[in-house]
Amino acid sequence: ANRGIRNDPQFVLKVEDKNGTVLEKSSPHPVEVLSEETASVMTSMLQSVMDHGTGYPARALGFTNPAAGKTGTMDEYADAWFVGYTPSLVAGVWVGYDQKKSIGPGMTGAAAALPAWTDFMIGAGRGRPVEICAEAGMLATVNCPEVTTEIFTEGAEPTEACTVHPGPLLKPAGPGAPTDSRHFDEHDTEIQRPTPVTATGARPDGH
Incomplete structure (x- = not known):
């Protein structure tokens, strides 16, 4: 997953x-x-x-x-x-x-x-994911510095754009697909994979 x-x-x-x-x-x-x-x-x-x-x-x-x-x-x-x-x-x-x-x-x-x-x-799966401004709790705009995805039942999601960080909505509001209707090769964001750690001064041959 x-x-x-x-x-x-x-x-x-x-x-x-x-x-x-x-x-x-x-x-x-x-x-x-x-x-x-x-x-x-x-x-x-x-x-x-x-x-x-x-x-x-x-x-x-x-x-x-x-x-x-x-x-x-x-x-x-x-x-x-x-x-x-x-x-x-x-x-x-x-x-x-x-x-x-x-x-x-x-x-x-x-x-x-x-x-x-x-x-x-x-x-x-009946809920829908909504991008929310973590600070204001309103629909996230492109200017919100911290955004979280929350699940709401239809009709219960916020409808107003963030007034703390005004700007165009990060994602258009409106009816959405069920939470998990995506396929496994579809992702909203890129998962951050850990950066491999290399020992300082180690030689490629391990000696």
């Missing part, structure tokens, strides 16, 4: 005082765990699971957005899993007991976990 880049979860993005002054701000620390090429191959394989394999029931249940995923089934149907992702959202579902025991005959990942995953992803 992130083209081979891992970012640790951030629970607090920033802290402001009562006047809106930013006291502390978190920054992502990307780590490349897979090459972009390998990540693309894996996504392609897992897309086939969704479109032609054990994940296909999600399509029959009405989930049509581009996605990749994999089912998982424990011996004797003790656990059922489905983990899947779109270009902007990852979700996993586990079905089972705290103690190891069967959840029922035929309760595979596709039968027990996939329906819940599908229901969640359809609901999450």
